Each structure stands twice: as structure tokens, then as C-alpha cells.
Amino acid sequence: MKILIIEDEKELARDIKSFLASEDYLCESANNYADAIEKIHLHDYDCILLDLMLPGGDGIDILKEIKSHHKQDGVIIISAKDSIEDKVLGLKIGADDYLAKPFHQSELAARIHSVIRRKQFDSTNTIEQDEIRIDTLSKTVTVNDQQVILTKKEFDLLVFFVGNKNRVLSKEALAEHLSGDIADMFDNHDFVYAHIKNLKRKLKDAGCANYLTTVYGSGYKWKI
């Protein structure tokens, strides 16, 4: 899997690279407009992370360029602009997702997963891991071929965890994933604990191994 990170803030590009390093991704980065244009013409990527404010040009133009060549690359806009107009415009031109800065790396990882999953032609929209099978289209989960009934939030959490396996996820990152921008308004995210407790219990009841562990002092981890 190839990922292109178009981001002028080198630190951020480096962080994204090292966060995704544990997965089977090949990350390249471009930190200015010309570089980015050159790279998208030379290669095909499974997913392109696109910052809108770049030295030398506007990220929106890069997006137009990608789309005008009918490339199949998935595009996620990562922007500090966080304006509705940019979001609407970006999605209208053909971006697959939009993530406003600052974001949690785990959230970005989950979005990349989701975009790549949707782009794969042979995909049946299922995620499989040992005894667990997740259908992201019908939003159903089976453990050992037996269906587990989860609430929407529990389902979202499970997909999020599986997409970020072996990573420590903070309560804030989980809350932000579940509530989006609203999580930003609160300091207390204790509700996450209730959802995780329920998810854990339901998986355990279905005979699933205990992948979901608590990391004391920092958060939770899907450990395999």
C-alpha cells in the first residue's frame, strides 16, 4: 500500500509516517506544491493525504489535478482551515474525506483504512481478524460465525480499535472518534469507559479472546 503525504509541516509529515510505520504502508511525502504535482504524475497511490495550504500553491488545485487525470487514488484532505466551504468544496471536487487539524493520529489511521477499503475493487467491505469478522457495509459483527449485536457506538469503537491494533488509544482520541467535534467542548470523557465496558462484555460473551486491554494511565489498546 502506498501513501503520499502532502504536508508542508515536516514534523507532522514525519509523525504520520512513523505512526503508520507499524502497518504495511509505504509512505512518501511532498512538502510543497511542485513536489506534490510531480509525485502524483509519476506514481499511483492508494491514499493521498492532502494539506490545503502549501508553499507554492493551493491544495485544492492538486486535488483538481488528481481528479482531472481520473486517478483512482483516495484523497483525504487534512487542513488547518476547518471551514465548511473548504470541506464542501473539497468533497465536491472528489476528496474522499476531510479531517481538520489538529487530529489524533489514530483517527487519521482509521480514515485511511476506511478510504482504502472503499477503493479496493476486490473488497467485500469486511475486516477479518482471527475469530472476528466485521462487515462495514451492513455494520454487523460475527465472532466464530455467530452474530454479536452491538450499538452503533460500540460498532464504531470496534472498527476503530481493529484499525489501530497494538496502539495505545487515549480516552480523548476515542471520544473524538465517537462524538466528533463535540468532544472538543468537554474535558470529561468518562462515557467512553461505559461503551468500552459494554463492548468488552459482549465480545467476551460471544467467545471472543480478550484483545481489548486497559493501559493504565493512558487509555486502551487492541492487542494481538
Next chain:
Amino acid sequence: MSKLLNKQLKTLSIFALIILMCSIPVYYFVIETIWLGELDDHNALISQSIEERFSNSEVNDEELENVLSFWDALQAGTQLEPLKNGIFKADSIYEVEREDIWGDGEMERFRVLQSTIKINDKNYLLTVETNVEEASETIFIISIITVVFVLLMIIGFILINRKISAKIWGPFQSTLEKLKKFQLADESALSFEPTQIIEFAELNAELELLIKNNIAAYQKQKRFVENASHELQTPIAVLKSKLDLLLQSKDLSEEQSKIVSAIALPLSRISRLNKNLLILAKIENHQYKEEEELNLNDLLSENMEMLDDYIQSKGLNFTIVSSEQINLHSNKFLLETLLNNLLTNAIKNSAQNETVRIELIENSLIISNAGTQTLDQKKIFERFSNVSNESGNSGLGLSIIKEICSYNNWSISYEFEKNQHIFKVNF
């Protein structure tokens, strides 16, 4: 307070009145002096011509007796009589007041010249009198004329004043009207009507410059907040991603993990503060232009759903009373932010297991939650007026509510009644 022109008019009129009143005695004395001088000359001429005629006619004493006997009848206004004792008397000028011989019994003033003339070597006393207008009559006429002129002048002033007011002050009035309507937030520079009056032209030029500079300063300040927030976003993003990475390190002790989490909390507060500042700056910069038809009831339930986790975890009970559908034409993001901030405010400031009441009636939204004491009504919507570290308020939530309301011409009010904080938005 009175109008500048009226004040001028009043002062000028009073001044004109005083001057013209002062002129009455002056006129009188001048006229009197000239008149008397002329009359004295006239009397002297008559007396001289009588004397000359006598000396030229060479009358004898008998004829002279005859002339003198009916002199008074022939020469009205003069008297000629032999000088008593025959002693020469110096000329004298005086005034007498007596009844006019031909008149209707009124008292008249006369200017009299008594001189001694010599006829046939005998001294005679010649008295010449001329009627003079009485002082009171002169003063009366002068006064009447003066009053008439004063009135004419004042009427003239008023008329001229009106004309000036309409014509010369016109540009000033229009400048004033424009200034009254001017709002810094509109950011449209003013241009004033051209005027031929130097003072007004200077005033307009200075005002235009002042307003232009003010708008520039205002824009600069607004842009500054927006730019500063934008610039802050990247370092915040880097910090956040570094913390995410740090959490992943294998050899992180529990103690260290706790420190990382403890950094995450203030960082998310900075991020929240920054986002709110940006929203405020964008509202002020009119960047939420797109408007659409929105149903408040739907948006409210969507928002409640999103906040459900936070409501549940506090065990809050939300009661919704909605007696009507409220449709609004507004920017979606702003309306959502408004609802969000109001609801978040109620959630954050409610104790566990309390009830929050939401009413949608009479085109207004009322949110009330229990509280122990009233908040400062004057300051509540001011920025950073109610920052508290415990609740994690950014101190901007209510200011944003206020800004969104004024942006949309809605009104927001806060009351504390029966231990309930009540926020009411009138759409």
C-alpha cells in the same frame, strides 16, 4: 441646547436691538443740533434782512411809527419794538414754549432770536421766532422708525437663516446623518457630499480619513485574531500528534503515561480556545455567508443525539416542550454552533442527575437548568468573563452565542429565576 444658527440669530437680534435702541437718543441729539443750528441761521438771516431793508428804505420816523403799529400783523413770527431805555442789548437766543397763536391751543416750542437793530439811529428790539418740533414728538417718530427697522431686520435674519440652514448647512446635515448611521462593523468607508464651505470640506475630509483609518485598524485587529489562530493551529496539531506518538512508545512507564495524559488535557483546552477564537473572528469577518432554510426542531434533536453520551454520563434528564415548528433562514454552521453551545453550557453547569428544560415556543428557544446562584447578567456574554478551570469553560462559549445572535438579529437574554438559569433566544 439650541441650534447653532438659532443661537447666532438670537445673539445677533439682541445686539441689533441694543444698537438701534442706543441710536434713538443719538439720532435725536444729532437731528436736534442740526435743526436748531439751521433755525438759528434762519432767524439770523431774517433779522439781518429786516435790518437791511429798513436801512435801504430810508423811512422817516412817522412812517416808521406806522409800520411798527401793524408790524406784528404783517410779519408773522417777528416782533419789532423800540428798545426800552434805548440801551443797546446783546443778541440772545432762547427757546420758549407757548400756545400757537393760530393753533388749536396746543403748546408749541419756538426758537427765538432777539437782536438789537438800528433804524434812524434809534435802537429797536427785533424778535424772530420759528416753530420747532417738540422733543417728545421727535423722539417718538425716531423710535417708531427704529422699531420698524428692528423688526424688518429680525424678519430678514430669520428668512436668511432659513435659507442658509437649508443651503449651506445641507452638506453638514447629510454628513451628520451618515455618521449617525455609520457602524464600524459594516466596514464600508463613508463619502460625504461635496461642499463649497471650507470648514465643512475640512471636516468631511478629516472624518473620511478618521473613518478610513478606523476601519483599517478594525480590520487589522480582526485579521490578526484570525491569522493568529490559524498560525497556532499547526503547532497545536504537531503537539497533538507528538503526544499520540509518545503514547505508543513501548517503554513508557505508567507514571510517564499519566504525564502524557495530563499534557493532553490543557492541550485540548488550548485547541478549543483557539477554535472558538477563530469562530468569533470569522463571525466578525462575515465569513459565514451561506444561508439556507433550517428547521430548528430537527437541528435540536440532531444536536441532542450528538451530545447524548455526555448527557447520559451525567445522568441528566432533558425535557423538551415544543409547541411549534420553528423554521429559520440562517447559516447552518452558526445555528448548530448556537444550539451546541447552549446545550453544552447547560450540560457542563448542571449537577449530576439534574433536569434541563428546553422549550420551543413563540418563535423562541428557552433552555433552563438548575443552579444555586445568579450569574452576572451584565458580564455573562463578555469574552473570558466566566473562565473557570474546573468546568473547562473556554470563556468564549457564551460570547459566541451572543455574536451569532446579533449576527442574525436575534436577541439573547439571561435570567435567574427560582434557582434556574434561563437562557432565551428570540428568533
